[in-house]
Amino acid sequence: VSTLVGKTAIVTGASRGIGAAIVRRLSDDGCQVVLADIEMDATEETADSLSSPAVAVECDVASSASVNAMIEVARREFGTINFLVNNAAILRNNYLVNICDEEWERVLAVNLGGPFRCIRAVSPLMVEQRAGRIVTVASGSSAGMIGQAHYASSKAGVYGLTKTAALELARYSITVNAVSPGFVVTDMTQQLADRVRQDVGPYIEEAAAAIPLRRAGQPEDIAGAVRFLLGDDASFMTGQVLNVRGGPGPAAS
Ligand SMILES: NC(=O)c1ccc[n+]([C@@H]2O[C@H](COP(=O)([O-])OP(=O)(O)OC[C@H]3O[C@@H](n4cnc5c(N)ncnc54)[C@H](O)[C@@H]3O)[C@@H](O)[C@H]2O)c1
Numbered sequence: 001v002s003t004l005v006g007k008t009a010i011v012t013g014a015s016r017g018i019g020a021a022i023v024r025r026l027s028d029d030g031c032q033v034v035l036a037d038i039e040m041d042a043t044e045e046t047a048d049s050l051s052s053p054a055v056a057v058e059c060d061v062a063s064s065a066s067v068n069a070m071i072e073v074a075r076r077e078f079g080t081i082n083f084l085v086n087n088a089a090i091l092r093n094n095y096l097v098n099i100c101d102e103e104w105e106r107v108l109a110v111n112l113g114g115p116f117r118c119i120r121a122v123s124p125l126m127v128e129q130r131a132g133r134i135v136t137v138a139s140g141s142s143a144g145m146i147g148q149a150h151y152a153s154s155k156a157g158v159y160g161l162t163k164t165a166a167l168e169l170a171r172y173s174i175t176v177n178a179v180s181p182g183f184v185v186t187d188m189t190q191q192l193a194d195r196v197r198q199d200v201g202p203y204i205e206e207a208a209a210a211i212p213l214r215r216a217g218q219p220e221d222i223a224g225a226v227r228f229l230l231g232d233d234a235s236f237m238t239g240q241v242l243n244v245r246g247g248p249g250p251a252a253s
Pocket of ligand 1 (some may be wrong): 011014018019036037090140180182184185
């Protein structure tokens with residue numbers, strides 16, 4: 001019997017890609033899911049395709065008011081929140097010297113501020129419950145990536161946020177971990193291929209050749225790792241960053 005049956009999970013950035021794979025996996029395992037995203041048409045479509053109760057909620061993780069309202073809707077809908085998965089993020093490609101303040105601030109506000117706001121909003125309830133699981137999606141780019149000073153910095157920040165939240169919440173039996181993907185085929189991949197003016201097919205093949213397991217990651221690979229961290233088998237793990245990259249990856253990341 002799955003340990004997720006009847007539990008409630010919030011997943012941000014759930015409309016497509018890795019977020020959609022995460023909600024599909026959690027839903028298949030019996031979880032009730034709150035899909036929080038800014039693109040409502042796609043999010044509702046994903047919510048409608050799930051096998052267990054699900055609700056799509058419009059939420060911009062860069063706004064505290066929006067995050068707090070989303071948490072309220074989740075509580076009203078399902079009564080409790082057992083899991084928070086911080087997956088929403090945006091990618092911008094630009095050399096550091098060309099990044100304007102606005103672009104820098106938006107990437108940090110969504111990718112690092114988003115997980116911060118969601119953890120802050122959900123933890124009082126988890127503290128009350130003396131139980132909860134939080135997983136944030138990081139990225140191998142935190143080791144350094146040309147054209148991604150803001151993105152890499154935001155994802156490196158997720159490490160500090162995860163470890164600190166883990167320390168502060170451990171006494172309430174709440175675990176806080178991160179999953180750090182390498183190359184995963186999603187809409188973001190198209191953006192990366194466009195940046196180097198390459199067709200997406202050959203771009204994926206080249207990337208796969210550089211991965212020790214010789215294939216690109218799929219959203220389901222990340223969903224499986226998130227599922228593990230939310231399950232009972234991971235109950236003694238907190239403050240960890242699980243690399244899911246088809247290889248060990250650079251030591252510094
Ligand atoms: N695809 C990869 O190769 C890769 C590699 C490493 C890490 N990641 C990370 O995995 C996660 C998912 O990436 P993906 O490839 O599925 O991306 P994606 O662009 O396909 O999906 C991102 C989702 O987040 C939503 N979103 C964007 N801004 C938001 C906001 N302000 N508030 C709420 N939702 C918002 C989008 O609408 C979308 O549903 C991200 O955290 C990303 O950084 C991806």
